[in-house]
Amino acid sequence: MNEFAGEYTEKHIYQEKEQTGSEIITYWIRDKLFMGLTFKEYFKSLITPLNVVAGLIVLAGAYLIAMRFLFRLSEVTESSNEQPWGLFLSWGLFIGVPFSASGFVIGTAVYIFGLKKYQPIVKNAILLGFLGYLFAVIFLMIDLGRPWRIYYPMIISFGTASIMFLVAWHVSLYLSVQLLEFSPSALAWLGARKLRKVAVGMTLMLTVFGVMLSTLHQAALSGMFLLAPGKLHPLWYTSYLPWLAFISAIGAAIALMIVVTKLSQVFLRERADEHYLSNLDNITLGLGKAASFVLFTYVGLRLISVTHESAWKYINTPFGHWFLVEITILGILPFLFYYGVQKKNVGIVQVSAALTMVGIIMNRLNISLIAFNWQLPNRELFYWKEFVVVIAVVTIEIIVYRWVVNRMPVLRQHPDYIGDEH
Amino acid sequence: MMNRRNFLKIGVSALAFGIAGSGKALATEDFAGNPDRLGMLSDTTRCIGCRRCEAACNKANNLPPPKKSFEDTSVFEEKRRPYVADVQSYTAVNRYTVDGKTVYRKVQCMHCDEPACVSACPVAAMKKSKEGPVVWDEKLCIGCRYCIVACPFYVPAFDYSSAFDPRIQKCFMCYKRISEGLVPACAEACPVEAITFGKRSDLIKTAKLRVWGEPDKYIDHVFGEEEAGGTGWLYISGVPFSELDFPMDVGTTSYPKLTKDFLSMVNITLVSWPALLGGFYLMHHKAHNEKSDKEGDKQ
Structure with a gap:
């Protein structure tokens, strides 16, 4: 791994000399893609034990994905007519999307409410959101029966009464919005100053648009199960499903930001600047306070919903016990966050955030997979091949994230654009 | 739609x-809906479990031949759903023993008046046809399988073994035959008139006449008259429907209603957020400007 400090001064030296065309291209590639190294050096720097493991996982996943497209969906999944949606959608869509609310939650705080305190993490939040949606679409492509028709709801035929139609439109629109929202960082990396200025100018409009789209499709994702009252277990089925999904997505996004912030402090320290690193504890405590409030609201509404659907009578059944595990985890979190914030203990807040992620992953897994079609006997939840594909795609997502953070100003400010931050 | x-x-x-x-x-x-829409009436007191409807359905829809022949009664040992009836199929007959009496029930798509699958389909590939059958357009289907998730009767099936042409499989009430003026294959094949084809409104009258005519023989209920908002396929029975694995939790509300409240929030949300957020932004933006104005005054 190279040092970033020298990168920009080097660039200026190159520019002082007369350059041939091929030199310009070589330097550009070296500078932008190989982080200032020659191809050989860069290639060597990639061969680390961790990268080799990652590579093997991706290979195994790629093989299975190829099997799925060449032969059949049942080759790699446990999906059946008794379990139409499997782990691909549970993980990629129903779990991936709520955590990807990070972009809109932090974006709204900074750009709409003017909470400048969270400025250092906003670019990271938007990048995580964008990648989350991008990979949700990739998971969807793997799972769709006829993926080559993925654009049909947009152009060919409109099922306007379908919540999935809403989700399709919103996810694709929001993916574009997030790409534009992140573009200032990418354009700073490419040195496209004028274009970047245009992109920065759109920030407010994009953020508002992002909130409109996010509210609806976050709610709509769980809302899709409104159509299946007899099939989703009564402890999870409620007419409040959409709003519970929306509120918990905000909680999920905050928890993800706390956890990723901690991870970046450990693993991506050299990619971050002082402006980022010095503010993290303060930011974590602020996020913890917000998480406490959001999750308190969520758990309250959740308990009311169970009463509203008069589903408490199922509590002393296996599904009831499983429900208790989920609600206990989610139920202690608001107090844990509150305690951590009161004691100004960043560690407690971080542990609470990790536990929040566990709780919300459980919740979405229950709604979309475990408690769905609960009345049918003998369901297999997922096949090991499905699990390998999920791990492989997540590995690719992490690699892409690292690739971007290594090159673009995400955890740091670009020296040429300080004071011009969007 | x-x-x-x-x-x-x-x-x-x-x-x-x-x-x-x-x-x-x-x-x-x-x-x-179309008041003249067509439907089917199954009388479980008449069915003798001969499975000729299954054979006729298989032939009419060009489905692959079954592993066990249609004369084989060993299939009754398990309760089959159409899609797990040992090979692709659109219908299945199951055997039940209720109070020592043997009763058969045919399972297939219910052809709801306001189908959950139709409201689920993001590309309108599922449609309630004017004539009555719920049909599927393979040129539009993207294979998302939300119809399978939505159906309260666990009917639509997906061809997981096909990579390039996975089809949604369910009974289409022989839509093609109906268009040609023919009777659906199963109704035509039934030797004991356990399946009646006709206008749904007429079938409800037929069903009630039979029930009222022999109140001791029948349960006083026409399954499908109101279930899930009304279905095109109706059943009458001599034993409680719950004994024959009929889903008794489908209610009488039509399924599209379940998502209507949410969908009606869409426009409200789209209008409210920009106004609210714009307001919030201006509030702090203005405060910010005023502050910098004051700072400017001091200098």
């Missing part, structure tokens, strides 16, 4: 109900 007029109509009637404070869902009343 929900077009704009229907959408508005249902929206307005929902509003009217809301204002009137009446929580009663009158599912069949605000459904403006």
Whole structure:
């Protein structure tokens, strides 16, 4: 791994000399893609034990994905007519999307409410959101029966009464919005100053648009199960499903930001600047306070919903016990966050955030997979091949994230654009 | 399909109900379907379990031959759903023993008046045809399988073993035969007239006449008259429907109603957020400007 400090001064030296065309291209590639190294050096720097493991996982996943497209969906999944949606959608869509609310939650705080305190993490939040949606679409492509028709709801035929139609439109629109929202960082990396200025100018409009789209499709994702009252277990089925999904997505996004912030402090320290690193504890405590409030609201509404659907009578059944595990985890979190914030203990807040992620992953897994079609006997939840594909795609997502953070100003400010931050 | 007029109509009637404070869902009343739509009536007291309907269905729809022949009664040892009946199939007959009596029940798509699968389909590939059958357009289907998730009767199936042409499989009430003026294959094949094909409104009368004519023989209920907002396929029975694995939790509300409230929030949300957020932004933006103005004054 190279040092970033020298990168920009080097660039200026190159520019002082007369350059041939091929030199310009070589330097550009070296500078932008190989982080200032020659191809050989860069290639060597990639061969680390961790990268080799990652590579093997991706290979195994790629093989299975190829099997799925060449032969059949049942080759790699446990999906059946008794379990139409499997782990691909549970993980990629129903779990991936709520955590990807990070972009809109932090974006709204900074750009709409003017909470400048969270400025250092906003670019990271938007990048995580964008990648989350991008990979949700990739998971969807793997799972769709006829993926080559993925654009049909947009152009060919409109099922306007379908919540999935809403989700399709919103996810694709929001993916574009997030790409534009992140573009200032990418354009700073490419040195496209004028274009970047245009992109920065759109920030407010994009953020508002992002909130409109996010509210609806976050709610709509769980809302899709409104159509299946007899099939989703009564402890999870409620007419409040959409709003519970929306509120918990905000909680999920905050928890993800706390956890990723901690991870970046450990693993991506050299990619971050002082402006980022010095503010993290303060930011974590602020996020913890917000998480406490959001999750308190969520758990309250959740308990009311169970009463509203008069589903408490199922509590002393296996599904009831499983429900208790989920609600206990989610139920202690608001107090844990509150305690951590009161004691100004960043560690407690971080542990609470990790536990929040566990709780919300459980919740979405229950709604979309475990408690769905609960009345049918003998369901297999997922096949090991499905699990390998999920791990492989997540590995690719992490690699892409690292690739971007290594090159673009995400955890740091670009020296040429300080004071011009969007 | 929900077009704009229907959408508005249902929206307005929902509003009217809301204002009137009446929580009663009158599912069949605000459904403006074709009054002459067709349907089927299954009389489980007549069915003898000969499986000729299954064979006729298989032939009429060009489905692959079954592993066990249609004369083999060993299939009755398990309760089959159409899609797990040992090979692709659109229907299956199951055997039940209730109080020592042997009863057969044919399972297939119910052809709901307002189908959950139709409202689930993001590309309108599933449609309630004017004639009555719920049909599927393979040129539009993207293979998302939300129809399978939505169906309260666990009917639609997906061909997981096909990578390039995975089809949604379910009974289409022999839509093609109906268009040619023929009777659906199963009704034609039935030797004991356990399956009757006709106008849904006439079938309800037929069903009630039979039930009222022999009140000791029949349960006083026509399954499908109101279930899930009304279905095109109706059943009458001599034993409680719950004994024959009929889903008794489907209620009488039509399924599209379950998502209507949420979908009606869409426009409100789209309008409210920009106004609210714009306001918030201006509030702090203005405060910010005033502050810098004051700072400027000091200098």
